[in-house]
Amino acid sequence: MRYKIAIIGGGLAGCAAAWCLSRQGHHVTIFEKGTEIASGASGNERGMINPRFYKFFNKEASFYAAGFKAVLKAAEELSQTHSLDFEQCGALHLITDETKKDRYSEMIKNWGWPEEEMRIVSSEKASEIAGTDIPAEALYLATSAQISPKKLCIAYSEQADIRLNTAIESIEPISDGGWYLDGERFDKAILANAYHIPQLMPEVELQTVRGQMALAKATSCSKTMKCNIHYGGYISAPMNGYHGVGASFQPWSKDVDVKKDDNRYILNKLAEFLPHISESIELEQERASLRTTNKHKFPEFGEVKPGLYVSTAHGSHGLVTSLQAAIEIAKFITTSAKA
Incomplete structure (x- = not known):
């Protein structure tokens, strides 16, 4: 069975x-409701693809690990036909204290x-991997990547009917199944706004959670960087002549x-760990937006009422969690269609 499905929200989720x-x-x-796809927090031109780190491989870690691998696979596929600014350059996560080393x-x-x-x-090996001086030991994730979240949203949504400048004011259940969105009938609805x-x-x-990031033109000192570097903030490897730098x-x-x-x-955060890079770059094309989270600090997704789903609270790992949540929701809808 094929459904007519409404999705409210044109960001990553x-x-x-x-x-x-x-x-x-x-x-x-x-x-x-915005004038373009990815008009909110998903509209950054640069984003880092990493799982969230947990000591133990519990159900939360399993979710992030699956999402990490899923988005890398999706980006690899979509980048064959779309410009995503996708580069699987790896990432170094600096070990700045004993807590991180233990974790x-x-x-x-x-x-x-x-x-x-x-x-x-x-530190020596990290410097070799990074192509620049790294002052500490680091966790190296060789398959981590950078991408344009905005361009990824555009690629994801290519097959959908997109209605911009459209804010849904009401959703009402239909007695025989389905949902009315401002009077228009759909079999299923997903709240992802x-x-x-x-x-x-x-x-x-x-x-x-408000956050601001920026781009910075690569300099003679920074253009040698070969991977993304995380230190409580982050700076990406240069892409199209620019680094992504963040975030508050x-x-x-x-x-x-x-x-x-x-x-x-x-x-200042960059200067704390990579002073030779911070002193040579200038931030530009700054962008501030609001990330969404909840008290559990874990994404909220799934069916909340018959035929009504949510996908939200993806926080700062939305590139990873939004796709894994989508996979789970799609699996549930497909299973119900076959029942």
Whole structure:
């Protein structure tokens, strides 16, 4: 059975769901209140693809690991026909304290990934991998990547009917199944509009975290970088002559204006660990937005009422979790269609 499915929200969560469902033959309509796809937090031009790190390979770690591998596979496939600024350049996560060293060491033991994909390297080896001086040991993830989240959203949503400048005001269940969205009938509906979901479904409790990132033109000092580097902030390997640099985290703020204080914070964090790079770059094309999270600090997804689904609270790992949530939702819908 093929369904007529409405998705509210044109960011990573909604577009990933559209991609998974369109591939299964469903007719998908995305309702986006903004003027373009990925108009919110998913609209950054640069994003890092990493799993979230857990000591033990519990169900949360399993979800992030599966999403990490899934988005790399999807990006590899989509980059054959779309410009995604995708590069699987690897990432170094600097070990800046004993807590991180313990977490990373235990993670390597418990996750069971091959050494060529995940290992701790010395400062000297990290410098060789990075193509620039690294002042500490680091966890090296060889398959980590960078991508344009905005371009990925556009590629994900290519097969969907997209309605921009369209804010859904009401969703109502239909007695014989399905949902009315502002009077239009759909078989299934997915709420993927981030922190706006409570406007349609007040029982979903969400929080926002403001974040700002920027691009920085590669310099003679930084252009030798060969992988992404994380240190409490991040700087990407150069792509199209620019690094992605970030990011601030401000759960108390809902202001999406670009702030000079955030630029200072980002550069100061970079200078703390990579001073030879920070002193030579200047931030530009800054962008601030609100990430969505919840009190559990874990994505919220699945069926909440018959035929009604949510996908939200993807936080700072949305590139990874949005696709894995979409895969799970699509699997549930397909299973119900065969029942």
